[in-house]
Amino acid sequence: MNTFNVYPVYDITPVKAKGSKLWDDKGIEYLDLYGGHAVISIGHSHPRYVKAIQDQVAKLGFYSNSVKMPLQDELALKLGELSGLSDYQLFMSNSGAEANENALKLASFYNGRKNVIAFSKGFHGRTSAAVAATDNPSIQAAINFADHVTILPFNDVEAVKAAINDETCAVIMEGIQGVGGVHVATPEFQMAIREACSKHGAVFIHDSVQCGYGRSGHFFSFQDTELKPDIISMAKGMGNGFPVGGILISPKFEAKYGMLGTTFGGNHLACTAAIAVLDVMKEESLVEKAKELGDYTIDKLKPLLSSGKIKEIRGKGLMIGIEMKEPIKAIRESLIFQDKIFTGASGANTLRLLPSLNVKKEELDTFIEAFRAKLF
Ligand SMILES: Cc1ncc(COP(=O)(O)O)c(C=O)c1O
Numbered sequence: 001m002n003t004f005n006v007y008p009v010y011d012i013t014p015v016k017a018k019g020s021k022l023w024d025d026k027g028i029e030y031l032d033l034y035g036g037h038a039v040i041s042i043g044h045s046h047p048r049y050v051k052a053i054q055d056q057v058a059k060l061g062f063y064s065n066s067v068k069m070p071l072q073d074e075l076a077l078k079l080g081e082l083s084g085l086s087d088y089q090l091f092m093s094n095s096g097a098e099a100n101e102n103a104l105k106l107a108s109f110y111n112g113r114k115n116v117i118a119f120s121k122g123f124h125g126r127t128s129a130a131v132a133a134t135d136n137p138s139i140q141a142a143i144n145f146a147d148h149v150t151i152l153p154f155n156d157v158e159a160v161k162a163a164i165n166d167e168t169c170a171v172i173m174e175g176i177q178g179v180g181g182v183h184v185a186t187p188e189f190q191m192a193i194r195e196a197c198s199k200h201g202a203v204f205i206h207d208s209v210q211c212g213y214g215r216s217g218h219f220f221s222f223q224d225t226e227l228k229p230d231i232i233s234m235a236k237g238m239g240n241g242f243p244v245g246g247i248l249i250s251p252k253f254e255a256k257y258g259m260l261g262t263t264f265g266g267n268h269l270a271c272t273a274a275i276a277v278l279d280v281m282k283e284e285s286l287v288e289k290a291k292e293l294g295d296y297t298i299d300k301l302k303p304l305l306s307s308g309k310i311k312e313i314r315g316k317g318l319m320i321g322i323e324m325k326e327p328i329k330a331i332r333e334s335l336i337f338q339d340k341i342f343t344g345a346s347g348a349n350t351l352r353l354l355p356s357l358n359v360k361k362e363e364l365d366t367f368i369e370a371f372r373a374k375l376f
Pocket of ligand 1: 095097174178179
């Protein structure tokens, strides 16, 4: 049997990883500044994470949500504490798309409406309601086409104020657009959505799947404002590679049995992985580190603007986009094959850096030097 060939891949086979380093099957060492699309938050194979998962799988790897799950309660407690959102409720799933699917569904259960507002260049995943709110026709099949979604320009306060009305079910947005090119939502834009949603009984969904979980230098990227979204979706860094997703649900939503559900979501191993991630984030002050290392990287990248080859450097914390004036394909290939550095891309022209939150300064310097050498 062959695998269904939907992924263009680099000819590299990683077999081992530690911290921000990866080794392939030929023993070649790579620096990982991408974390497999923003997933590696506490570094590959963190000893505490490995031990927690090993111990748990030896005891009980899985049981479904039909029995008591103290591990889910422990996770909710620790997540509430670290994020500062202890009054929210946690529902767990397995991926980012699923988290958004549940967020949109819950919003519709809440106000009985179906019209959704989403934003240009946004990405929310590939399941039915999530992909319908995603501004990319090439990933929508006929079965996904929906006339209930309005796509508006990102960061356009007036457009969003004019569009939200008493028939709006939900507004879904990323705090920092990842796939769309590392575009940071302004505080005014987010507060305008908050105000209009509250006025019209619409639900504000903050898709924090990529920009959440400490990456922005705050636990959630909106936490440099007073903003309180109604639902926050999470995944990626939540499990450091173990497939875990979830939504944080504000106290105004009341749960009913059967309203949402999943077989695998929130199982024993998933909770153990997610708890280990939070414990490491707390002990190693990784949210603060993401801010410090992000500021450091952006400061060191700024002088490279003088090369005349960079259009813009964007981002917050360890979610950084470098938009070039020309396509980045050759630079990215040279970084991976010559310098042995993994980076990501957003569209044709933007290089995306999504390192683990405990990447070392020297490792960031290694990238900056290698990148500088390609510009001058
Ligand atoms: C902002 C955002 N939301 C949702 C998703 C979908 O997550 P997943 O691939 O885990 O379904 C992604 C994935 O890149 C994302 O970046």
